[in-house]
Amino acid sequence: MRTMQSTLIISLVLAIGLFAEKPMKYVDTGVNPNTWALVPAGEFYFGQHQHVVDLNYDYEIMITDVTNRQYANYLNEALEEGTIYIKRDTIWGYHPGDPFDAYLHEFEIPAGDYPHVPLTNPGLRLDFEGGIFSPKTGYGNHPMVEVSWFGAKAYADFYGFRLPTEKEWEKAARGTGTNDYPWGNTVKRNQANFVSSHNLFKKMFGDVVKTTPVGFYNGKNYDGYQTIEGITPYGLYDMAGNVYQWTGDDHPKVHYRYMRGGSYQSYEYNLRVWPRNSAGPEHTSMSLGFRCARTPEQVEVAPDESSE
Amino acid sequence: MKKIKDLFHFFFQSTKGLILLGITSISVITAVWGMLSGPMVEWGVRDFVVNLLGMDLQSVERSGRIIMLYHVIAMIVTAIEVYMITSIVPMRRHQRANINNTITVGWITTTIFGLAFGYFGHNYFYHGLFLVGQSLIFFAGLLLAAALYPWRKHFLVEDKDYAHTKNGYDLERMAFFIMAVSMLISAGFGAVTGSFWSNGHETFLAEDLIRNPDKTALQKAVIGHLHIMLTLIAVAITLIVGRWMDFKGKMHKVAMPTMIFGTAVISGGVWSVVWTHMAHTFIYVGSVFVMFAALLLVIYSWGKLIKDRTAELGLENPTFGQKFVALFHDPIKFGPFWQMVFMNFTVSGVGIFMAVKLDEIFRVWPAREERITLTGHWHILSAIIATIILMYYIDIAGIKGKMRKWLGWTIIIGSDIAFAAATIFSMKRLFVSEYYQAPVVNWTMLAMDFGLGIILVLVGGILIWRLKDLFTSDGLWTKESASPELDLERTSVLTQEGRDAINKEMEI
Structure with a gap:
């Protein structure tokens, strides 16, 4: 019995050792996550079957996912203002509720407080010390992950932005053409962060860390690792791979929220511009983040936060 | 020439x-x-x-x-x-x-x-x-x-150990007939939808629609079509290997009507998916009957394997241990029925578990995880059917001795490792968080590749052997040409009425 216990303990220690992450090296991509791209009004081809859809208004969308640094800053401001609070190792906030159709399998989401970010999830790349949130070392320009739809929406609401609708998201990814991927009809392993590209950047980021800094695939050479520019016609980065992105729609008859773009765990066909993923709005994941959209009147000059 | x-x-x-x-x-x-x-x-x-x-x-x-x-x-x-x-x-x-x-x-x-x-x-x-x-x-x-067509007096059951009606009509033949007719109707559900392609219907994979609250009638028809076709292929192989084992006696007499009823209900249930949410109730009822018939076949087959082997060894009163060893003596005949049992852990059991935990799993998990589980269980069921066909084929090819045992156990162990790994992979979120999942993902992927890879290598080996055999003038293929039909007991026999009908045809 004692031998068995010892073996188990040794195995556990070894396992923890194997999982222990090395300190993250900060990689500067030169891309400013506070930059927005203008998507002009007009028709575009929506979905696999390329139905013509007209979005008859201009909108702006962030050229990168919201980063850990941006989200940490928001948390500090929102905590101070009292729009969010921490309880049971989780950040919570108020949501006014969703229309409920009582449709088959639909969950009701009434007004109330909902979880935004579970602070104990090991995939979270934020530190919380002395009442202040900050990104873990090296993760400042990685996409914010482990954030629920409520947490993503709260960020957008806080700054007067919104989460893009699925149509806004897809138009921003595809432009007005008929490409399958944001830049064309094929994807190279050093053009986006997806399941086939891991071994290429493993040396740079290690085994466990699977996200890449926002805007990483911009044609730059990182200590010998040459990337191919993976941008959309409007200049957006990471619209295919890296992390899935929450979209803003509350579609009728379902409680699900939809995500787009594929992630570092996805095969290449999930990086095409039309596949959807979905989950309950409380869902969080290491491979799920978001970016925001806004109307053009909100344009303002933002400081460059590309360096840590 | x-x-x-x-x-x-x-x-x-x-x-x-x-x-x-x-x-x-x-x-x-x-x-x-x-x-x-x-x-x-x-x-x-x-x-x-x-x-x-x-x-x-x-x-x-x-x-x-x-x-x-x-x-x-x-x-x-x-x-x-x-x-x-x-x-x-x-x-x-x-x-x-x-x-x-x-x-x-x-x-x-x-x-x-x-x-x-x-x-x-x-x-x-x-x-x-x-x-x-x-x-x-x-x-x-x-x-x-x-x-x-079973209601014709050309072929009637003579050996009363086989399931039959009062008039001697063959109930196993009826089960095959119902399966075949159901499959023809089910094919229509795919064909009708296909005829609307680019005329109101667009290509889709069923797994991509799982969370769409409203599906068109054509989409529902396709979803029903793919499910029932695979189910009926499974029903067919169950009936086929039942005949291989010369399924007869009381259990055959219970299993055949049960299979007929189950096949009809499950098919009707799947067709009704197009019109009603109640369809699943019919499908569940039909599934219970079909699976009960399969269970009877498993019990019968294992009993027969034990009986045949102990008799071969001349054991009049075999002990439990001797029976146990006898059961595993011929993996090629044990395997198909073991695969049917194993299916409950990797396909049916998973489906029932997911249905019970619907609100905790599928209503919360990402669609991609749900999709992995769903596509996983279709693929596992298909692969199980493939391994059963393969094992039956090894018997048809007359492979005996150590090679038969090696092939049998390799198929069983290789495929079950792969299926178990695929099941663990698809349900990993129940027991490991995303952060710690890498070893589970890596090991299960490796196990899947290993298990299926080894079977492909084995099949490759068999095919090379058969290819080589074709170049010999008196190879196995010549014997199979001379004896082209499967060597097994038939449930019904040609009656005098059948003979007369054939003779009449010949006169014309």
């Missing part, structure tokens, strides 16, 4: 040759097309194969390609089952020949032009011939249903 003629006769006129042709085609397709996905992409194998064969893979057409590939493989599996059925269910010789010839031309046409259309460029010629091939298979199905 004579040799070519003899070979042609073996491959296209003998049941054993036709089955070998089907298995060879599926194996080659699986080996080549298996190199287009999964880790093969990362390793650069896919690009090599695509360039070597001159494939034209447009990303946007992926769904359509997969649909073509599924249909091609399903048609060949269906043909193999039809060859088995026409051999084991008594019918007139010309009926067997007509059915087999028609379905053979059908699946070969479907395979060549389906894969050509899906993977080598689009044109109306390829797609048209793909449809012609499928139409021929459907027509062969009509011929089969006519040949299996």
Whole structure:
């Protein structure tokens, strides 16, 4: 019995050792996550079957996912203002509720407080010390992950932005053409962060860390690792791979929220511009983040936060 | 020239040759097309194969390609089952020949032009011939249903140990008939939807629609179609291996009506998916009956294996241990029924568990996780059916001795490792968080590749052996040509009325 216990303990220690992450090296991509791209009004081809859809208004969308640094800053401001609070190792906030159709399998989401970010999830790349949130070392320009739809929406609401609708998201990814991927009809392993590209950047980021800094695939050479520019016609980065992105729609008859773009765990066909993923709005994941959209009147000059 | 003629006769006129042709085609397709996905992409194998064969893979057409590939493989599996059925269910010789010839031309046409259309460029010629091939298979199905028609006094049960009606009608034949008719109607659900393609219906993969609250009638028809076709293929193989084991006695008499009722209810339930949410209730009821019939077959088969082996050893009062050893003596005959039991852990059990935990799992988990579980269980069920066919084929080919044991246990262990790993992979979120999942993902992927890889190597070995055999003048193929039909007990026999009918036909 004692031998068995010892073996188990040794195995556990070894396992923890194997999982222990090395300190993250900060990689500067030169891309400013506070930059927005203008998507002009007009028709575009929506979905696999390329139905013509007209979005008859201009909108702006962030050229990168919201980063850990941006989200940490928001948390500090929102905590101070009292729009969010921490309880049971989780950040919570108020949501006014969703229309409920009582449709088959639909969950009701009434007004109330909902979880935004579970602070104990090991995939979270934020530190919380002395009442202040900050990104873990090296993760400042990685996409914010482990954030629920409520947490993503709260960020957008806080700054007067919104989460893009699925149509806004897809138009921003595809432009007005008929490409399958944001830049064309094929994807190279050093053009986006997806399941086939891991071994290429493993040396740079290690085994466990699977996200890449926002805007990483911009044609730059990182200590010998040459990337191919993976941008959309409007200049957006990471619209295919890296992390899935929450979209803003509350579609009728379902409680699900939809995500787009594929992630570092996805095969290449999930990086095409039309596949959807979905989950309950409380869902969080290491491979799920978001970016925001806004109307053009909100344009303002933002400081460059590309360096840590 | 004579040799070519003899070979042609073996491959296209003998049941054993036709089955070998089907298995060879599926194996080659699986080996080549298996190199287009999964880790093969990362390793650069896919690009090599695509360039070597001159494939034209447009990303946007992926769904359509997969649909073509599924249909091609399903048609060949269906043909193999039809060859088995026409051999084991008594019918007139010309009926067997007509059915087999028609379905053979059908699946070969479907395979060549389906894969050509899906993977080598689009044109109306390829797609048209793909449809012609499928139409021929459907027509062969009509011929089969006519040949299996059970309420005719040409073939009646003589040995009262086989399930039969008061009038002597063969209930196993009836079970085959109901399965065949259900399959023909179910094929219609796919065909009708296909006829609306680009005329109100767009190509889709069922797993991509799982969370759409509203599906069109055509989408529901396709979802029903793919589920019921696989189910009926499973029903067919269950009946076939039952005959292989000479299923008879009390359990046969209970199992056959149960299978008939279950097949009819489950089919009706799936068809009603188009119109009502209540469909699932019918499907569950039908499934219980079908699975109960299969359970009786498993119990009977294992009992028979024990009885036959202990009798062979001359053990009059075998101990529990001796019975246990006897059960595992022949893995080729033990395997198919073990796979049916194992299916409960990797397919049915998972489905029931997910249904019970619906609100905690599928209503919360990401759709991609749900999709993995769903596609996983379809693929596992398909692969289980494939391993059962393979084991039966090893018996048909007369492989004996140590080789038989090696092949049997390799198929059982290899496939079960792969299926268990796929199940663990698909349900990993229940016991490991995303952060710590890497070892689970890596090990289960490795186990899947190992398990299925080893079976593919084994199949490759069998096919090379059969290929080599074709170059010998008195090889196995000549014996199989001389004895082309499956060697087993039939449930019913030709009656005098049947004889008279045949004689009358001959006079005309």
